[in-house]
Amino acid sequence: MAQQPIRFDDGEAYERGMGGWSQLAGQVFLDWLAPSPGLRWIDVGCGNGAFTELLVQRCAPAEVQGIDPSEGQLAFARTRPGAQTATFLLGDAMALPFSEARFDAAVMALVIFFVPEPAKGVAEMVRVVAPGGTVAAYAWDLHGQGFPFAPIQAELREMGFTPQLPPSADVSRMEALRDTWAAAGLEAVETREITVDRTFADFEAFWASSTAMGHMRSMLEGLTADDLEQFKQRVKARLSVDASGRVTHQARANAIRGRVPMAS
Helix, strand or coil, X not given: CCCCCCCCCCHHHHHHHHHHHHHHHHHHHHHHHCCCCCCEEEEECCCCCHXXXXXXXXXXXXXXXXXXXXXXXXXXXXXXXXXXXXXXXXXXXXXXXXXXXXXXXXXXXXXHXXXXXXXXXXXXXXXXXXXXXXXXXXEECHHHCCCCCHHHHHHHHHCCCCCCCCCCHXXXXXXXXXXXXXXXXXXXXXXXXXXXXXXXXXXXXXXXXHXXXXXXXXXXXXXXXXXXXXXXXXXXXXXEECCCCCEEEEEEEEEEEEECCCCC
């Protein structure tokens, strides 16, 4: 089974694979943050705009800036009907193209484990958020079987393969998030688990979504048609399938928020 670096250059494929999961978790995350209207937001690692659209639709922001290193993802984000008031820019989470105290809130939605140096990314969010503002993130619990595609990864392990993880996967642990927020000097740090359920019409719909992105498909390359079919049946056996064939699967994320200290 071949592996390739995890890259997200196809916004439409990301939408088929992760967009629905992102918005389900994002809704719970925003309910927890309960932000005031009229804030200036930066969505760091906005990807194809799945979470950015929620910000615009639900939080009545004064401004939303979405930053991502993939022009392909940003191109898709700019087509979202519910995110037309947001601005999407090419940029690096570890070198945000904004001045200090530019925003009231900064978020990373399902992205901190892709940042090569998470501490540096969080420090950048702290830098661009005004004193008293919020710095927050949520990340799939990769080591606690919370990832939406965990059944596929579990079956790969059974076959003796090591599923590909993001480069900074360890930061998805709750204790690692707490340590990172504390090291960044943030105050009033709080955490919570986010659990979401998603129902698919049948197993094939689950499979199509779960293997929509290139790096997921690459892990299955080399399997014969018969081997692939057997693999799919073993994955299906790990899922909850009702009498009508619908598949309901649960995913879990770790969320964290903190406040930028007031100037002394």
